[in-house]
Every structure is written in structure tokens, then in C-alpha cells.
Amino acid sequence: MEGSSGIWERVRQKPFALWVIFGGFVYLGLVILSLALPTLVASPASILADPIAASILVFMALFFVSAYLGLKGKLWTSVLSAVVSILFLVVFGSFLVPSLANPADAAFSLAISAIPALVLVAIFSILSIIHAKSGPLQKRYLATPNSAGGLLTIGIIGFVVGGLIVGAIGGSVILRNIPAIRADITIVPNAPSMAMAFTPQNFTVSVGGTVTWVDKDTTGHTVTSNVTGLFGSPLLSVSETWSHTFSQAGIYYYHCTPHPQMWGVIVVS
Numbered sequence: 001m002e003g004s005s006g007i008w009e010r011v012r013q014k015p016f017a018l019w020v021i022f023g024g025f026v027y028l029g030l031v032i033l034s035l036a037l038p039t040l041v042a043s044p045a046s047i048l049a050d051p052i053a054a055s056i057l058v059f060m061a062l063f064f065v066s067a068y069l070g071l072k073g074k075l076w077t078s079v080l081s082a083v084v085s086i087l088f089l090v091v092f093g094s095f096l097v098p099s100l101a102n103p104a105d106a107a108f109s110l111a112i113s114a115i116p117a118l119v120l121v122a123i124f125s126i127l128s129i130i131h132a133k134s135g136p137l138q139k140r141y142l143a144t145p146n147s148a149g150g151l152l153t154i155g156i157i158g159f160v161v162g163g164l165i166v167g168a169i170g171g172s173v174i175l176r177n178i179p180a181i182r183a184d185i186t187i188v189p190n191a192p193s194m195a196m197a198f199t200p201q202n203f204t205v206s207v208g209g210t211v212t213w214v215d216k217d218t219t220g221h222t223v224t225s226n227v228t229g230l231f232g233s234p235l236l237s238v239s240e241t242w243s244h245t246f247s248q249a250g251i252y253y254y255h256c257t258p259h260p261q262m263w264g265v266i267v268v269s
């Protein structure tokens with residue numbers, strides 16, 4: 001097979017386990033990127049100020065690095081994959097599990113994907129470490145998808161895809177059944193990062209327009225202008241709304257008094 005330039009041939013030359021680790025990390029890196037991108041574009045500084053958001057981004061980088069290095073199939077790259085996947089589960093597991101209960105939650109897609117995918121990556125990484133001496137190609141379940149390892153992978157992919165579909169349907173049903181409160185900006189529970197709790201974070205209104213916020217979280221929040229005294233709500237309780245009319249063009253940053261990491265911006269034009 002030397003000299004064969006077929007991509008499929010090159011794929012088959014690497015143990016299947018390495019492609020599972022690669023695929024799992026790249027997929028999760030992209031999920032995090034898609035969740036974080038709006039905030040990254042709007043205000044990178046606010047992510048750095050939020051320790052949870054910042055550490056999720058560090059993990060995103062680690063996922064891409066581990067995916068790339070993992071294809072080398074060395075003992076140390078398997079150790080790296082195992083450490084990164086287990087560390088993420090330990091650090092963020094308790095934070096992601098509650099999101100599984102609510103498909104309307106912004107972090108649901110990450111939770112339903114990250115937990116099974118990282119468990120799979122951890123399993124293959126640990127097995128690769130155990131069999132590093134003989135080489136993963138010597139173990140059928142690491143070498144080829146035509147094995148118990150392949151069945152496990154297909155099972156987990158099926159679970160994640162099924163979970164995302166059920167979550168998308170469930171989320172829309174839940175959102176439709178919430179009593180219709182007219183609001184432009186929702187304070188969502190379990191946002192992927194505290195900084196993103198005002199959804200949408202970036203809202204545009206014409207001069208003289210009124211913006212309404214609703215607190216859909218389980219705790220109290222405020223809408224407070226960064227410029228002191230410009231506008232500010234009382235502490236909003238669950239399902240409470242608050243409105244403000246913007247009579248002058250400008251860019252108005254605001255935050256939540258009890259949670260200064262929570263922020264948003266109103267563009268009045």
C-alpha cells in the first residue's frame with residue numbers, strides 16, 4: 001500500500017482509537033467555540049474577567065491541541081488526552097449535569113455532548129496507555145471500528161445525536177409553554193458562562209425604543225447601567241420584567257449588581 005495517496009488509506013493506517021479521540025476533541029472544541037463566539041466577538045475582555053468562561057476557553061484550546069497531538073499516537077499524547085478529558089469532567093461535570101434536566105438551557109448541547117464524548121475519549125486514551133507497549137494496532141478494539149470499540153463509539157454517537165434532537169424538540173416545547181412574557185432580553189438560567197446570562201447580550205433598538213428584560217433564572221438579578229445612575233432596575237425576582245426607554249442614541253453597557261460578571265449592551269441608533 002506504499003505510495004497510495006487515498007485519504008481513506010491514510011485514515012486506516014492510524015488506529016481507530018486515535019480517530020475517536022481526535023473526533024471527540026475537535027467536536028467539543030467546535031461546540032464550545034460556537035457557544036463562546038458571540039461573546040468573544042462582542043467583548044473578549046469580559047470573558048477574561050469571568051473565571052469560568054476563561055477556563056472553558058482554555059479547555060477549548062487544550063481540546064484542539066490534544067486532538068492534533070493525539071494523532072501522533074505516542075504514550076505521552078495518550079496521557080495528555082486522558083488528563084484533559086478527565087480534568088474537564090471533574091471540573092465542569094457538576095456544572096453541566098443540571099443543564100441536562102432542561103433542554104431549553106443554553107448549555108444543554110454542550111452538556112449532552114461533552115459528558116458522553118469525553119467519557120469515550122477517556123476510555124480510549126486509558127486503553128491506549130495500557131497497550132502503549134505492544135502498540136494500539138495489536139488490540140482489535142483499538143485498531144479498527146469493526147470491533148467492540150467501534151460498537152461503543154457508534155452507540156455513544158447515536159446517544160449524542162439522539163440527545164441533541166430530543167433536546168431541540170423538548171427545548172422548543174418548553175419555550176412555547178412558558179407563559180408568553182413579552183421581553184426583548186431574557187436572563188437565562190445556567191448560561192454557558194455567567195457573562196452570557198443576558199440573552200441576547202447585544203441588543204439594538206431605535207431612539208425612543210423601549211427594551212424589556214425578564215428574569216427567567218431562579219435567583220434575583222438587576223439591570224444596572226455601567227455609567228452610574230443612567231438607568232437601573234430593582235432586584236428582579238423570578239419571571240419579573242423591567243423596561244427602560246432609551247431616548248438618546250448611544251451604546252449603553254450594563255451589568256447585574258449582585259453578579260458583576262453578567263453584562264450586556266444596548267445599541268440605540
Ligand SMILES: [Cu+2]
Nearest residue numbers: 221222256259
Ligand atoms: Cu445577576
